[in-house]
Each structure stands twice: as C-alpha cells, then as structure tokens.
Amino acid sequence: MRKGPVLSHPVTMELHGDIAVIQVSNPPVNALSQAVRAGLSDTVTQAAEMAEVKAILICCAGRTFVAGADIREFGKPLMEPSLPDVIDQIEASTKPVVIALHGTALGGGLELALGGHYRIALASARFGLPEVMLGLLPGAGGTQRLPRLVPMSNAINMITSGGQIGAQDALEFGLIDQIASGDDIRNASLGYAKTLIETGAAPRPTSRLVCNPPEPGAMDAARAKLAKSARGQIAPQKALDALRGAIDLSFAEGLAQERALFKELMASDQRGAMIHAFFAERQVGKLDEIKGVAPRDVQTLGVVGGGTMGAGIATNALLAGLKVTLVERDSEATDRAYATVSGLLEGAMQRGKLGEAQYGEIMSDCFKTTTDYQEFAQSDIVIEAVFESIDVKKEVFEKLDAVCKPGAILASNTSYLDVDAIAAMTARPEDVIGLHFFSPAHVMKLLEIVVADRTAPEVTATGFALAKTLGKVAVRAGVCDGFIxxxxxxxxxxxxxxxxxxxxxxxxxxxxxxxxxxxxxxxxxxxxxxxxxxxxxxxxxxxxxxxxxxxxxxxxxxxxxxxxxxxxxxxxxxxxxxxxxxxxxxxxxxxxxxxxxxxxxxxxxxxxxxxxxxxxxxxxxxxxxxxxxxxxxxxxxxxxxxxxxxxxxxxxxxxxxxxxxxxxxxxxxxxxxxxxxxxxxxxxxxxxxxxxxxxxxxxxx
Known part of the structure; x- marks a missing residue:
C-alpha cells in the first residue's frame, strides 16, 4: 500500500494497489462543507490522472456516510465548487467509481452516491432525500438520477415524502448493487472494487441510463394524494414537476429544470419557515441552566397508571431500550395495561419497527406490571400518569417518596396542574419535575419538560437526556396552568x-x-x-x-x-x-x-x-x-x-x-x-x- 499526499483536510486519498481510496472525514456526520466538496474535486482529479489507478472508491470515516449539507452554510452565498459540479465530475470519471455506504446517506449525501457508478452498503445503512422537509427538492440531480435507478413509484415516494428506506429495499429497488457481509464497509467495498477491476467493469454513469417510466396514471394519482397529505405545501408538487422532467426531457434539460425549480423554492416563504423550524428544534434544548451539567443515568423507568397515556409512555420507553415497571391499582387493571402495551408493541412489530425476537425479549425481560409500589425501589425515574386531580397525584407522590431510592427522579405527566405544589408533597422537591407527554405518547414527538422552582439542574438535564433517548423533541416550560x-x-x-x-x-x-x-x-x-x-x-x-x-x-x-x-x-x-x-x-x-x-x-x-x-x-x-x-x-x-x-x-x-x-x-x-x-x-x-x-x-x- 502506497499512501498519496493529503490534498485537503477533511478529504484524503491513499492507494490500495490499483484502487484510489478517497475518504471523507468531517465529523460528526460528514456534512458536505465547501472543504469537503473541494477535497472531493481535487482527489478525484488526481486519481483520474494516475496511470496506475484502475478504480476509485469513495467512503467516509466515522459512524456514517455523508448525511447531508453543512447546516452552517445555510443562508450564506454558495462557495465553489458546487455539489452538482462535483457530482458531475465524479460521474464523468473514465475509471469505475465505487461508493461505500454505511450509516445514513441523506440529501446531498445520497445525491453524491447516485453520481457514482457502483454502490455497496452495509445491511444497516439507510437512504433518503429529505429536502421536502425543508421546503425544497433535491437540487444536485436527485430528481433526475434516482428514477433512472429505481422504479418511478419508489422515486416519487422517497422524494415527495422525504422518508428513508433500508438497505434491503434499496437493493430490491436498484438503488444499490450489493449489500456487504459483516460490519466492515471499507474492506467489503475494496473487495467489490477489486472484483469490478478483474471482470473489466466499465464506468456506468447513472445519467446515461433510461428513466424508469411511471405506471399509467401514477403521476396524476401522486399529485392528487399529495394535495391531501401535504395540503398547502408547494415543495412536494414541485418535486413531481422535476420528476416529470426526468421522463419527458433529456438528462441535461431535466437537470436544468430541477435547478430552476430548486431556486424557486429557495426563494419561497415556505422554505424560510421550514428552515426556521429545523434550526429551532436544534436550538430549543440549548439552555444555560444545563450547560455542562451531567444528567443522571436512566436505565430503569417506572410508570404509575396503565391507561392510554401510561401505556403509551411505557411503550415508548421499551422501544427505546429501557426496562419498565408499571403499577396499577388492582390485578384487573394491571392485566389490561399489560395487554395494551403488548398490543402497541405488536403494532410496532407489524410496521417493521421491532423484530419478533426483540418483542419476545422485551415482554419476558424488560416489562412487568404490578400493584406493588415497592417494585419502584430501584427505578431511576418514575413517571406518574394518573387522573388529572391534585388529590390523586398527592397520594401517588407520597407513596413514591417513601419507596424510591435516593437520587431517583419523580416526574408528573400532568397537563395543567402546579408542579411546585406536587413537588411540595415530597421530602425531595429537587428531584421532582414535570414530563408532559402528548397522546399517543409512543407516537407524538413533543415532550414539555416542566421545571419547578426547586428542580435541580441535573434533574432538568436528565429530562432532556431522557427525551433524546425516547426520540422526543423537548421544550423547557415554566410552571403555570397549562404550561406553554x-x-x-x-x-x-x-x-x-x-x-x-x-x-x-x-x-x-x-x-x-x-x-x-x-x-x-x-x-x-x-x-x-x-x-x-x-x-x-x-x-x-x-x-x-x-x-x-x-x-x-x-x-x-x-x-x-x-x-x-x-x-x-x-x-x-x-x-x-x-x-x-x-x-x-x-x-x-x-x-x-x-x-x-x-x-x-x-x-x-x-x-x-x-x-x-x-x-x-x-x-x-x-x-x-x-x-x-x-x-x-x-x-x-x-x-x-x-x-x-x-x-x-x-x-x-x-x-x-x-x-x-x-x-x-x-x-x-x-x-x-x-x-x-x-x-x-x-x-x-x-x-x-x-x-x-x-x-x-x-x-x-
């Protein structure tokens, strides 16, 4: 192995025999910053000029392939080279280009992969074009290249919904060529590249493939469906216009139309609104009061109450990998709660969110129902989800205060009531916090974290850490009737x-x-x-x-x-x-x-x-x-x-x-x-x- 010069951090190139391995290392998600784009352009140019190189492999260090654009560049003037130009350069290579995919390939990252000639991915990899969630459409060739690889119906769904697909679907649709065995994507992709060289495989530019035609009436049906499911949104409909161009126009003309539509959306009010929402959700958890504060460890979670809300909270926690104990007032109620949680988990299994083996393990080892509060003795946090009555909650918190271990967090799921008054019912008000879930709790994204006057900063930090574990968007709220x-x-x-x-x-x-x-x-x-x-x-x-x-x-x-x-x-x-x-x-x-x-x-x-x-x-x-x-x-x-x-x-x-x-x-x-x-x-x-x-x-x- 002969190492070549480092041309531009965070992109490096080294030779493995006759394969030029170009690696992006831009943690945490290998975002496509100007330095990454320039580095890719430089290294692809160098590899193309090296006579000994017979194939090029593009991969990423860390936990993921390129997961999208660099959000630090949002709203700023574009710096050259542009992503479309870099992708065109990669696709035009006279040497086969292999893209090695792991983690997530999203947005511009997936568009980059579409510009390669061959794609190999780990079984755990996921793929998506989420631009519509920002009021945009893929603007670096995604609407033109994707339907040349996958059936048009799948391209429509991916682009207009912004959803992700897994590696097995990607292989079946034609998005990738091979799923790597094992967990070492680098070695697997090197082996794949060597096989391509040995078999004399030529470059295979996606842009030269024929666009997969839609089923009769599919475009009109998609438009009508989006008019209902994405009511008022312009980006999904504009994405359909771009996909129509992939069918009716040459690749170059379709690419020009995609770019024009992208620029139109960039100037829209909806794009500004959705970018605001994107950044607001990343800013909302940045609070001075918990900056540098370590959260408490939470592995075991208790729930008081097995109704709709309590069962939903328990389900959410179990799906997130926590152990859950649920207390109800009598055996009939515990049986009913157990059946509700089991049914919700079975629903997750049917939707592919949970494997059968995982379901069995959860129900046998991670979840139990009981009538005995003493079972909460070792819980790291207990969440009360009982009837919205201050008297009922007072009784619950007095019991929790008596049985829970020192340092355990006592949380109320109250929607309106005074968390300061609830905390005052205990001898540990600093450990009391409001965690207001929204129904159905295993589905809804919002979690209001209600901080009482005496709530300790590490308890607040734990609330935000727990929200992240549960996949929630957490917002800090003060105490008043109804919170925010x-x-x-x-x-x-x-x-x-x-x-x-x-x-x-x-x-x-x-x-x-x-x-x-x-x-x-x-x-x-x-x-x-x-x-x-x-x-x-x-x-x-x-x-x-x-x-x-x-x-x-x-x-x-x-x-x-x-x-x-x-x-x-x-x-x-x-x-x-x-x-x-x-x-x-x-x-x-x-x-x-x-x-x-x-x-x-x-x-x-x-x-x-x-x-x-x-x-x-x-x-x-x-x-x-x-x-x-x-x-x-x-x-x-x-x-x-x-x-x-x-x-x-x-x-x-x-x-x-x-x-x-x-x-x-x-x-x-x-x-x-x-x-x-x-x-x-x-x-x-x-x-x-x-x-x-x-x-x-x-x-x-």
Whole structure:
C-alpha cells in the first residue's frame, strides 16, 4: 500500500494497489462543507490522472456516510465548487467509481452516491432525500438520477415524502448493487472494487441510463394524494414537476429544470419557515441552566397508571431500550395495561419497527406490571400518569417518596396542574419535575419538560437526556396552568368559541383552519381527545373565572348531554359508519345560546377565523414568553409545531407573526376588542415590539 499526499483536510486519498481510496472525514456526520466538496474535486482529479489507478472508491470515516449539507452554510452565498459540479465530475470519471455506504446517506449525501457508478452498503445503512422537509427538492440531480435507478413509484415516494428506506429495499429497488457481509464497509467495498477491476467493469454513469417510466396514471394519482397529505405545501408538487422532467426531457434539460425549480423554492416563504423550524428544534434544548451539567443515568423507568397515556409512555420507553415497571391499582387493571402495551408493541412489530425476537425479549425481560409500589425501589425515574386531580397525584407522590431510592427522579405527566405544589408533597422537591407527554405518547414527538422552582439542574438535564433517548423533541416550560402549549390552546379556543358565538359554526372553523394547514380542525380534535377532558378542566377553573369573561357554554351543554366525542358516537360531529358528519343539533344548541345572550349571528369569512385564531395564539404566546414560561419565541414555535398540529410550512405561530408583521397582529386584536375587550387585551410584549419596530425573532438569541 502506497499512501498519496493529503490534498485537503477533511478529504484524503491513499492507494490500495490499483484502487484510489478517497475518504471523507468531517465529523460528526460528514456534512458536505465547501472543504469537503473541494477535497472531493481535487482527489478525484488526481486519481483520474494516475496511470496506475484502475478504480476509485469513495467512503467516509466515522459512524456514517455523508448525511447531508453543512447546516452552517445555510443562508450564506454558495462557495465553489458546487455539489452538482462535483457530482458531475465524479460521474464523468473514465475509471469505475465505487461508493461505500454505511450509516445514513441523506440529501446531498445520497445525491453524491447516485453520481457514482457502483454502490455497496452495509445491511444497516439507510437512504433518503429529505429536502421536502425543508421546503425544497433535491437540487444536485436527485430528481433526475434516482428514477433512472429505481422504479418511478419508489422515486416519487422517497422524494415527495422525504422518508428513508433500508438497505434491503434499496437493493430490491436498484438503488444499490450489493449489500456487504459483516460490519466492515471499507474492506467489503475494496473487495467489490477489486472484483469490478478483474471482470473489466466499465464506468456506468447513472445519467446515461433510461428513466424508469411511471405506471399509467401514477403521476396524476401522486399529485392528487399529495394535495391531501401535504395540503398547502408547494415543495412536494414541485418535486413531481422535476420528476416529470426526468421522463419527458433529456438528462441535461431535466437537470436544468430541477435547478430552476430548486431556486424557486429557495426563494419561497415556505422554505424560510421550514428552515426556521429545523434550526429551532436544534436550538430549543440549548439552555444555560444545563450547560455542562451531567444528567443522571436512566436505565430503569417506572410508570404509575396503565391507561392510554401510561401505556403509551411505557411503550415508548421499551422501544427505546429501557426496562419498565408499571403499577396499577388492582390485578384487573394491571392485566389490561399489560395487554395494551403488548398490543402497541405488536403494532410496532407489524410496521417493521421491532423484530419478533426483540418483542419476545422485551415482554419476558424488560416489562412487568404490578400493584406493588415497592417494585419502584430501584427505578431511576418514575413517571406518574394518573387522573388529572391534585388529590390523586398527592397520594401517588407520597407513596413514591417513601419507596424510591435516593437520587431517583419523580416526574408528573400532568397537563395543567402546579408542579411546585406536587413537588411540595415530597421530602425531595429537587428531584421532582414535570414530563408532559402528548397522546399517543409512543407516537407524538413533543415532550414539555416542566421545571419547578426547586428542580435541580441535573434533574432538568436528565429530562432532556431522557427525551433524546425516547426520540422526543423537548421544550423547557415554566410552571403555570397549562404550561406553554395548553395555556396557549385554552386562549385560542376561547377566541374560536367567540367566533362561533359571533356567527360561525364549529364546522366553519374547522374547515377554515384545515385550509390554513392544520391536519384536523380544533373541534374535530376535541371530539377525538374526548370533550369530557376539557369539561373537567373548565369545571376545575370555574371558581377562578373572572366575571368579565364572555364564557361560551355550548361545549358544556354537549357534555351535559353525554356527548363526549368519538367515544360516545356524538360530540360536535356525528360518528357512525363512514366519515364524521356535522350535527345540525349542535347548530341548534349554539343558536339557543346566541339568543340567550342577545347576539345576532353574522357571517365570518375564513380569513377572519384564521385571523382570530392567530391573533389569540400569538397574543397569549407573547405573555408566555414575557413571563418566562417559555424562554424564547422559538420554544413556542417548537411546541405548537410538534404537539398541536400547527403547519410546519408556516414555521410556527411566532414565525408567522413576524411574517405578517407584529403590527398586523396588534391591529387585529384591537379590532376584535370591540366585540370582547376582556379576551382581546394586547400583551405588553407585543405592544413593545410594535412600538420599537422589532420582531419576535429578535428575542431568540
């Protein structure tokens, strides 16, 4: 073996016989920085000029192949060489180029691999083009090369969904040529390259292959499907335009069209919003209070309560590799909880998220249900997920305080209640924290980490570390009724109820907000969650309700009639066979309330409904930020994006407010105050930002 010169860190080249091995080493994910692009260009040029080189192998050091662009270059002027030029250079090589893939090949990393002539991957490797998740499409030839290797239906799915596929699917589709045996991708790819040399394999540029045609009607069907599943998003539809170009145009023409579409999306508002969401989710866990603070070790987790939430938390923890003990009140409840968790894990197995052997190991060695709190004696953390009553939680925490080991963390999954009061029930308030999961807990990404007055910094750090283990997006919240998300929710729901009393129907509201980008309207969501949940909260808060509040009563009337939503077959909607249907009886109940209050109904436009929704949300969020319940506006955005269905392509409520202008939000509040000057009181922070000509983004640093 003869080592060649190092041309550019972090890309090196060395010779293994007649194979030039080019290695990228740009930890942690080998991102395609300018230095990497330049290094690849230089080393490929050098290898092409060396007479003794008969094949080129491109691989990566560390735990992964190139996992995408360098996020540090986002929003900055492009520095040469561009990625498309580097890929074109690799593809034009007169010597066979082998790409060795391990870890993840994502975005520009996969586009780089598509520019090689042959691809070999570890069985554990994964592949994806997630650009649509940033409001973009693959801009370095991905839309043109991928359908020349894989069936068009698979290319459409990968590019428009941004999802990943595994090595076995990649082999079956034609994305890769071989799955390496064992775990040493470097040696396996060297062996593959030697075989190619020995068999006289020639370069095989992907661009010269014929594009795989779609099935008849497939493109139109994909467009119609995306109009529903990606409602309002422009990137998936533009990606289909680019894929259409791969079918109808020459490679060069298709590449030019892809680039034009990419530039169009780069200039779009949606791209800016989704980039904001991307960075906000990476910034949200960076807190001064836990900087440099080591979290406590968590291997064993306890759950109190085996209902929907408790079973979901247990399932989430088991899938993350933790050992779980779940306590219920009696043997019938423990059996029911065991069956629920087992069923959820079986569902994960059916979706390919869990192997059969893993399932058996979890159920036999990692999970148990019991009625005995003493089983929590060695748990590292115990999460309470019982009925939302301070008296019930007091009883639970007194038991936990008595049996849990020193240093064990006691966490409450409360949605609204005072975590300081819960912590005061124990002799270890520094070990108490709120961990507010969202239902279904094994699916929803958001975890509000509620830090009480006496919560120790290492306990907060442990909450964030646990969230990462569980695959959650964690947001720090302060203590107040409802924390960040539910507090804001209660405010905008009052505003929407006010819109209904003014003249809109709940079904008008749902339709307008679905068109705005929500997956479900708020009244349909209430039906899904159960109307009795909100009813219990309203009754709990009734003694504190300000007499000046214009309280809408129709939701209470529905609950008094036993209409709790989907679970009772009736709520705002009727639930039978087929799609949920609006219920005229609901309109009658609301009409009676309007009459009793002397309100003459008027028509509200969809835009007014959206304006009320956003003004109420932003106004209360401004208070949440000013009070320190959320530390920054971006914390609010991450919360609403990941827990409340706010459309990602709008960036979050605070980003949206900056887009339309805080002054517009303030004007709307002033307008609506003519109808209800108690609900529509402008937040001081909002008023100050408008007066100073600033945005919410100015508070994120």
């Amino acid at each position: 998300g539910n507090r804001i929710l209660s405010h905008y729901r009052k505003a929407l109820d006010g819109a209904v009393i003014a003249g809109a129907s709940p079904f008008d509201v749902d339709r307008a907000l679905v068109e705005f980008g929500l997956a479900m309207g708020p009244y349909a969501v209430s039906d899904l969650a159960g109307l009795d949940i909100g009813w219990a909260t309203r009754k709990r808060l009734a003694p504190r309700r300000d007499p000046r509040e214009a309280y809408a009563e129709f939701a209470d009337r529905l609950c008094e009639m036993g209409r709790f939503g989907r679970k009772t077959g009736r709520g705002y909607y009727l639930y039978g066979e087929g799609r949920p249907a609006p219920d005229p009886e609901v309109d009658g109940i609301i009409a009676e309330e309007r009459s009793a209050k002397g309100v003459i109904a008027r028509a509200l436009s969809d835009q007014e409904i959206v304006d009320r929704y956003m003004a109420a949300m932003v106004n209360e969020a401004a208070r949440v930020v000013e009070e320190g319940i959320a530390q920054r506006p971006l914390d609010v955005d991450v919360t609403l994006l990941n827990g409340y269905g706010f459309p990602r392509w709008r960036g979050g409520p605070m980003y949206y407010a900056d887009t339309v202008g805080p002054d517009k939000i303030l004007r709307d509040i002033t307008t609506f105050a003519a109808e209800d000057d108690f609900l529509w009181q402008p937040a001081p922070l909002l008023q100050r930002l408008v007066a100073e000509g600033k945005t919410f983004a100015s508070l994120n640093t």
